[in-house]
Amino acid sequence: MSFLSLVVKNPFRNKTRSSLAIVGIAIGIMVIVALGMITGGLESSTQSTLKAGAAEITVSQAGSTGMESSGSINQTYATDILSLSGVKSTAGILRASNTTTATTSSNSTQGGFGGGLSITGIDSDKLSLMSIDSMNGTAFTNDSTDQVIIGKTEAQSLNKTVGDTINLYGQNFTITGTFETGNFMTDNGIVMPLSTLQNLTSNQNKVSDVLVKVTDNANVTTVSNTITNAYPNQLSTSTAADSANRINQGLGFISTASWAISLLAIFIGAVGVINTMVMTVYERTREIGVLKAVGWKNSRILGMILGESIVLTLIAFVVGTVIAVVGVEVLLTLVPSVGNAITPSFSIYIFLRAFGIALLVGVIGGLYPAYRASRLSPTEALRYE
Amino acid sequence: MNNNENIIEIKDLKKGYDNGKIKALNGMNLKVKKGEFISIMGPSGSGKSSLLNMIGGLDIADEGTIKVAGIDMMTTKNLNKFRSKEIGFVFQMHNLIPNLSVVENVEIPMYETNTSSKDMRKRALELLKSVNLGDKIDQKPTKLSGGERQRVAIARALVNKPSIILADEPTGSLDSKTGEVILDLLKDLHKKENVTLVMVTHEPYVGNMAERIITVLDGKCLSDNRTTNSK
Structure with a gap:
């Protein structure tokens, strides 16, 4: 069995705890992806107002x-x-x-x-x-x-x-x-x-x-x-670019809110992962002692725990993304007035951002427990009850 | 290294815990030749396990000298490589990883040896056959009896072809009949593989199976006697 297979297999030793951690992170990822799809859809709609052929200036009463x-x-x-x-x-x-x-x-x-x-x-x-x-x-x-x-x-x-x-x-x-x-x-x-x-x-x-x-x-x-x-004093003008900028300003607020939610998701997700992985390290203290006794380097133990943490968050990324895509589609179908107005964006950037956040949560959440595991004294770990 | 050379050389070794209040080893002296089978006996707290931990490079002594397989354990920084190459541990509680199969458990020490997955599997299967577990390779440890688990642990200890096997109360959690089977297996492998076997036990009948019995008391070697099993 390769080391990678071991890392992928280990998080499922305690299925309930791992599933709960995955759900916690997946909710954050879901919010990030769903907001990204909707904001992106609104942005592309705004861009289409600048289409060639359309009027560039709207003249109104002053x-x-x-x-x-x-x-x-x-x-x-x-x-x-x-x-x-x-x-x-x-x-x-x-x-x-x-x-x-x-x-x-x-x-x-x-x-x-x-x-x-x-x-x-x-x-x-x-x-x-x-x-x-x-x-x-x-x-x-x-x-x-x-x-x-x-x-x-x-x-x-x-x-x-x-x-x-x-x-x-x-x-x-x-x-x-x-x-x-x-x-x-x-x-x-x-x-x-x-x-x-x-x-x-x-x-x-x-x-x-x-x-x-x-x-x-x-x-x-x-x-x-x-x-x-x-x-x-009779007429005033606004250009299509002005209108688009005004809408983009509004979308900018949504985008900022989306980032704020992302940061919150990172924080909550990381705390959840730290908790899960610290518990894992506690439970497997003796096992970590055995791994050290058979010659495993500290870096390999660190890599194993960190890898397990990343596996959890990447699964959460997949789960959260699927729920977001399905959820947005269902929502837009169920509420036609909104659904007809917004075409959700499937920009690769949205998914890459969610992936990056999931990876970051995995690394941040896993780093402390992994470091702790790698620094355990083998004799103390083997004595752990 | 031939069988006349010392594989373990310990001189005036001292180790204290709790800021020196507890003296686990207090001037320990010991020499073991390559291929020997020795048992270390003594009451609880006498320093048996501490001695084993020093030999295995799991802990570092405070004073004295200790050389194992030519490695100076007091000055060598990176002992994980030494443990991977030279030492095989057998614990009282087999300490197998519950979510891994029998064969995967045996493969665990090979991760640090740059062995391919295919060769790891081949070597693990060979050893499991030699401990009569060839038909249980895909079982989880929880499905095995105590004796079978300990046989898996022995296979794991031998997988990197170590020069020394350190067994800490290997029969401590087994009934006497199963314990005898495990001891016979250890003796057989010791002979077949010409591996040095150091076994900590507090049971006299187990200790008597070795070629030498080292009795430890208060962190010192109290006696060093050859048995009838001696070559």
């Missing part, structure tokens, strides 16, 4: 949050801004929500991220500025009054597909297409012709924001400044 529902600025700004230097194309969009009458013809499921339906009005030839580049089905026509397209997440949430009808503002609309942009906010909404939404919400010639796509060689910040300078 002092607004940029996410206003209902029209707050004149639609004519879209045409005016187009004449500014560095602007390639513009699109006025109207945002509205349909929280009270959001029922559908086939069921009464209330969709939307956090309830209510998010509806955006935009001309069909400007859809690319919302990152809607392709779709299943076709886009609505600008002059239609009963056609919408729907984001993939919302479609799944409402169990709708191309050809189905949906009731909005007391009126039936036919779904002509479904789309997926990767941005969970956009994918969780409905898009219809701008003029139709303006009529439904009594916002004729008004828009919430103007989306601006800059020319290929233009600098986004320069164009953004040009717009605010052209309309001081």
Whole structure:
């Protein structure tokens, strides 16, 4: 039997104690992996807002949050801004929500991220500025009054597909297409012709924001400044990068919390491993005496105990990772509103981090008991009762 | 080293415990030739086990000189290599590792000898056959009788082909009939392998099986008598 086989075999001498230690560490690993998968998923969703083809600048009324529902600025700004230097194309969009009458013809499921339906009005030839580049089905026509397209997440949430009808503002609309942009906010909404939404919400010639796509060689910040300078105290701008940074800042907090939990997991796990391994060394004192008597070096005894500790934590890594992956998938399936909005990340970095933490816990937790075992006096160890 | 040379040479050896309050060895003198079978007898606390521990390199004396298999035990730092190569221990309580099989227990001392797993297994099987345990190689020690466990311990002690076997009350935990079988086995192996056998016992009938009986009292050698078994 090789030395490695011996090290792998030894932790299972006391199955109950080893299993409890593994469960303790596995819980920590599970939290680290699950949080990593969710945070990573949110981060990649944020990155997709910077997709090529989409508008780089959102123009809103000065002092607004940029996410206003209902029209707050004149639609004519879209045409005016187009004449500014560095602007390639513009699109006025109207945002509205349909929280009270959001029922559908086939069921009464209330969709939307956090309830209510998010509806955006935009001309069909400007859809690319919302990152809607392709779709299943076709886009609505600008002059239609009963056609919408729907984001993939919302479609799944409402169990709708191309050809189905949906009731909005007391009126039936036919779904002509479904789309997926990767941005969970956009994918969780409905898009219809701008003029139709303006009529439904009594916002004729008004828009919430103007989306601006800059020319290929233009600098986004320069164009953004040009717009605010052209309309001081009237319009404000935010770039896609700004929005992404704001979201990333929020995600940064989650990431920091994830690291704090990781550190806590390391600490709790290490204490658990130290306890398990110290007990092991106590119980096997006489055996360690025999190993010394037959010529084992201190370093081999240290390696054996340390190895056993690492075996425990690596098993915990596998158990914790499997539970995290299955758990996140089950959770996202059971809660569709969250599940449809977040695609969990399976980045190798998340698993490497968990592996590194498991290894670290194994080394930290095993070091003291291993050192203690290696320093035992053989005669005292052999006398141990 | 031929059989006329001393494999163990001890001169005026002293060892105290508890800050010198307990004098386990108090001027011990002993010479043992290679291939001899000696028994060390004496009452509890006389220094038998301490003497065995010094010979086996498990403990270091405070004063005096002790040379075992040509190694100066007072100055040599790394005694684990010496123990691995020169010494085989047989304890009163067999001290087998419970979660390992019989054959795996016998392989344990070979980890420090750079022997391949295949050769380790071959050597362990050879020895288990020689102690009549060839049919129990995969059993766990808990499934064996006391005598069988002690035979495994003897196989383990011999696995690195040591020059000295140190047996501390090898029959102490066995009934007299099983004890006799174990002693016969030790004697046979001692003859076959030309290994020096040093056995600590407090039972006269066990001690009488040796070629020399060393009687120890108060940490000193009280008498050194050859028996009828002497060559």
